[in-house]
Amino acid sequence: MSSGARVAYERGVEFASYVWRLLDLDDGDCSIVGSLRRKESTVGDVELLCPLPRADEPDTLLARIRECFVSEREPASLFCPDNKPVVAERGVIVKGANAGFKYCQLRAYLRDHDQTMTVELWRYDTGPRGNQGWQSLIRTGPRQFGQACLSLHLRNRDGAKFAGRHKASDGGYPLDADGRPIPVPDERAAFKLLGIPYIEPERRASKVSAIYEHMRSVA
Numbered sequence: 001m002s003s004g005a006r007v008a009y010e011r012g013v014e015f016a017s018y019v020w021r022l023l024d025l026d027d028g029d030c031s032i033v034g035s036l037r038r039k040e041s042t043v044g045d046v047e048l049l050c051p052l053p054r055a056d057e058p059d060t061l062l063a064r065i066r067e068c069f070v071s072e073r074e075p076a077s078l079f080c081p082d083n084k085p086v087v088a089e090r091g092v093i094v095k096g097a098n099a100g101f102k103y104c105q106l107r108a109y110l111r112d113h114d115q116t117m118t119v120e121l122w123r124y125d126t127g128p129r130g131n132q133g134w135q136s137l138i139r140t141g142p143r144q145f146g147q148a149c150l151s152l153h154l155r156n157r158d159g160a161k162f163a164g165r166h167k168a169s170d171g172g173y174p175l176d177a178d179g180r181p182i183p184v185p186d187e188r189a190a191f192k193l194l195g196i197p198y199i200e201p202e203r204r205a206s207k208v209s210a211i212y213e214h215m216r217s218v219a
Contacts, residue, residue, distance in 0.1 A: 005044065007117065012036050012043035015117045019046060019108050022090065023064045033122070033139040037201045045118040049132070049139055052102070052123045061121075062097060069093045069106055091116065102172065124172065127185065131173045134184035137191075138169075145204045148211040152194050155215050 007015075016032055019025075025048070031037070034047030053059045071093045096104035106119040122139050124132040138146045150168040157168075157177055166179040173181030174193060184190045191198045196214060199207050 006042040007044075007115070009036070009039065009041055009043055011115075012046060012117070015108060015110055015119070016046045016048070018110055019048070019106075019119050022068050022108075023061065025050065025061075029126075031136065033136060034120070034141060037140050038142070038204060039202050045120055046108070047120045047122065047139060049122050049124060049135055051126045051132070052100070054126065059099065062099065062101065065093065065097050065104065065106070065121075069097075069108075071097075091119075094118075096121075129183040130185050131181070131183065133186040133188070133190040134169070134174055134182075135172050136187045137184075138172075140201050140204065142205050142208075144208045145211075148208050149190075149194055152196070152211055152215055155218075156193075156195055 013036065016036055020030075030048060030050040032047070033049050034045065035043040036046060050061055053061075068090050069092055070090075091106055091108040094105040094107055097106075102123045104121040106121070107116050108119050109116050122135060124130060124135040126132070137149060153174050154168045166175050166177070169175055170179075171181065174184065174190075176182050182193065184193060188198055196211065
């Protein structure tokens with residue numbers, strides 16, 4: 001979730017589009033989350049959700065990040081595989097661009113506006129046993145909405161006294177009463193798990209109190 005200086009929603013869309021093209025992201029697998037997905041009037045960063053590669057696949061996203069962004073710990077005169085110099089204006093890798101990463105933070109530079117913005121890349125496991133839906137729900141936010149959903153999951157799982165032995169989630173998955181990850185392949189499956197109707201991203205900030213009221217009503 002964002003914590004830096006905020007810019008107008010339209011400027012955030014420009015940053016997201018720029019990073020999307022730069023990293024050659026797949027429209028079918030990747031998505032925008034965070035405040036941009038909620039279409040807030042101002043945004044503090046660009047948050048993207050992308051798939052982890054399967055065990056037998058190369059990590060093309062990691063390769064593209066390393067090609068196009070300079071590490072803060074390395075000189076800005078690095079070269080891409082095509083022997084073209086890394087354009088410093090693209091930005092830097094702040095942290096997380098390692099093999100098998102599940103989270104990576106970049107700082108992108110939008111040259112036309114002489115402005116930088118933090119880019120957070122979150123990743124999910126693919127397939128019917130994956131967690132794309134849970135990651136999408138939690139990363140879309142806002143933070144208070146995600147916390148309310150975690151509390152609701154605990155309430156549904158462990159009862160009103162939250163007497164279970166395990167936390168609500170771990171590793172990007174909700175956990176069952178035995179601490180095992182629950183597959184949530186899409187966002188509607190996440191809402192089904194919570195036992196509440198699907199809520200559009202733009203309305204989630206206003207529905208936090210309604211989730212807690214729902215919890216009290218079924219106590």
